[in-house]
Amino acid sequence: MSVIRPMRADAVRNRRKILDAANAQITARGPEVGMDEIAQAAGVAVGTLYRHFPTKTDLVAAVVAEYVLVVADDAQESLARARAGSSRAADEVIGFLTRVAESSADHHAVKAAAQGLGVEGHGDKSDESRASAALAELITIGQADGDIRAEVTVDDIYLLMATAPTDQPAPVRQRWLDLILPGITTPSGWGRVGREAAAEPVGRAARKSPAW
Amino acid sequence: MSVIRPMRADAVRNRRKILDAANAQITARGPEVGMDEIAQAAGVAVGTLYRHFPTKTDLVAAVVAEYVLVVADDAQESLARARAGSSRAADEVIGFLTRVAESSADHHAVKAAAQGLGVEGHGDKSDESRASAALAELITIGQADGDIRAEVTVDDIYLLMATAPTDQPAPVRQRWLDLILPGITTPSGWGRVGREAAAEPVGRAARKSPAW
Amino acid sequence: MSVIRPMRADAVRNRRKILDAANAQITARGPEVGMDEIAQAAGVAVGTLYRHFPTKTDLVAAVVAEYVLVVADDAQESLARARAGSSRAADEVIGFLTRVAESSADHHAVKAAAQGLGVEGHGDKSDESRASAALAELITIGQADGDIRAEVTVDDIYLLMATAPTDQPAPVRQRWLDLILPGITTPSGWGRVGREAAAEPVGRAARKSPAW
């Protein structure tokens, strides 16, 4: 009896379908979609869904973990570009945050679901490590370049990612980036890095009223 | 015969108890606490709760509205101090954001509940106006002082309030403020304003892992 | 301490307002109107309503009793006309049933409410007696005239009243009368009495489908 019993091919296929369906459903309709609905969207029965993910929390955690994987890939690619000298490290950090803020828009419901369910472990710790390592090196390079403030750490990036207004429309998200970047970049680096981000404030119309 | 019948003394008392209990329960146990539980925590029957707030949405809206009132008061007091010359406007804005980040810790779940329920009107529109007016004037003064960036608006403050990591421990909230302030203050004003914000990064221990 | 303590003038007024409001509300919106709504429509507080009618059942019974009173009056007037010779007794019986079927349309919800609540006693027994006595005499006269079948009794009239399709549109109610009358009148009396009731059936359109 092998301990690392490999998954049957159809089981793998089902897992994939479930994960995709869960992502799509939660994204589209919020964290309160029923397990039955996710199962149906995946084309399997609830029982099958529960065989792969014993609780709803587990399912959501798996969806979040997949997102972490994507983020880790992005961080590593950013680092690769900076290492290759094809771009400044600070610009890559900014680009990374920008992309996260954008892409998260799709995932914001998932984030909400994760929080709402008190999701704890993020599946694969190694993805998290990959992301952390890449971002750490990116920050170090940027600091050596004199573009990134000396006190900035990887946790700062995570903190900003966690507070990104992913549920707001694009102009608001852009304005948020503008407000956030000076805290990461050095005053001297400002103007040198960044994508010429126009500092114009987001119009009243776009925000209407505080989302207290 | 006055048209506005004053509320009975016991009714007022119950309303207060309900509001407090709702705030406490939602804060402590998330937006999905049952109405029955809130009622029990308030020491009244469900029916009483529903007499005061016809729907759960109404109840949450009322809790939010109370918070808005507090925020509006804070903003006006900040403005009063700045006008009196007893402090710099920029420092008042910073202080305001600091206090919001702190006090909101109690209210973050309420905020989530409000969003989850699609709470629309925040009870008293005038409180919102009061807050907006005070903050707008504060910003204008700070800009005249050369401390606040020219492009900053009231909506920026609201955006930051909305994204404050109110559910994080104190050191994290402090670090967030440090990251955020450079986006509001002028590079030249930096160092002049602010409470010499310690730049020490938040330790790993405090954050554990990204809250993606 | 007088046993027949007379009602205070305002209490009488309130009782009247409540009865009228109850009748109106139940008629208009069905037996499931809340006591609060009836009280509001009457312009009194629920407490007052409950002072006059200890339970909802009592209130509905009172409304029904009022209807019995009207019916008793009608029966007596019918009898008076027959005695005066200004009309045939059989025609009066028919007219009586017709009027009941018509007027009950307004009261059908009340009837439903009464049944739904298992209303037992009809308030004033004397009204019932008045109606019974008048109808009995009317029947006797009609039988003497040779117009009403010998076996018909007052209970038959009550049975027909109870089964009248009061919730159906006018043409259906008319057709019901046409179907019912031959059972009361003698074959020979048929044609002599009755209001030339056209025997044309109610069109399909009017009934659409069985109300099983």
Added chain:
Amino acid sequence: MSVIRPMRADAVRNRRKILDAANAQITARGPEVGMDEIAQAAGVAVGTLYRHFPTKTDLVAAVVAEYVLVVADDAQESLARARAGSSRAADEVIGFLTRVAESSADHHAVKAAAQGLGVEGHGDKSDESRASAALAELITIGQADGDIRAEVTVDDIYLLMATAPTDQPAPVRQRWLDLILPGITTPSGWGRVGREAAAEPVGRAARKSPAW
């Protein structure tokens, strides 16, 4: 691979139990029995009940539909006998109405529930059609025999079914039939058809008092 998956055996069994329990409970305790109580009587959990009938209205509609089916069968059998010449069509109509008045006693509360809930479609339209077609032919034959009045239609039968005093004791229901039949049969046919309907009136004791 058949598109119409056959219901699982236990599901079929449960559906039956639910339908029977619903019929019994509603009959016994009125239309306002709770879904929980019906479920308990059926020996299943509420969830199961809701899996089979998404709303209370659906459940009641299903119960009514079952009754319609029985009625349609009865009508068709009546017609078959008349066609076979083993009985007069008029007698079959009378028999049909008699049986409906009898059997409906079980269903009268269901009828009330259906009306109270505004039940619309009676499940299988075809059952209704079967009943209508059979009754229509029965009437036509009876008219050709000279036993049934020329103006009688299927809708008249439905009207009488709907107004049958199904909640009254047997002697009352019998008396009601006696009162109703002359409206359907021809004066000349009277005495020729019918089961020599005893003309004795229903005694006071049986009816107690008008059910206004």
Added chain:
DNA sequence: GATGAATGAGTGTTCATTCAT
């Protein structure tokens, strides 16, 4: 007496999870 706030059992319905088929 009148008032209307408070009560709380009950309603129809949902949904994460279990388990017989």
Added chain:
DNA sequence: TATGAATGAACACTCATTCAT
């Protein structure tokens, strides 16, 4: 192993009735 029927605690909300003011 996949299926989907069954489970039952929970939920937001209602309303006849009681009782403090």
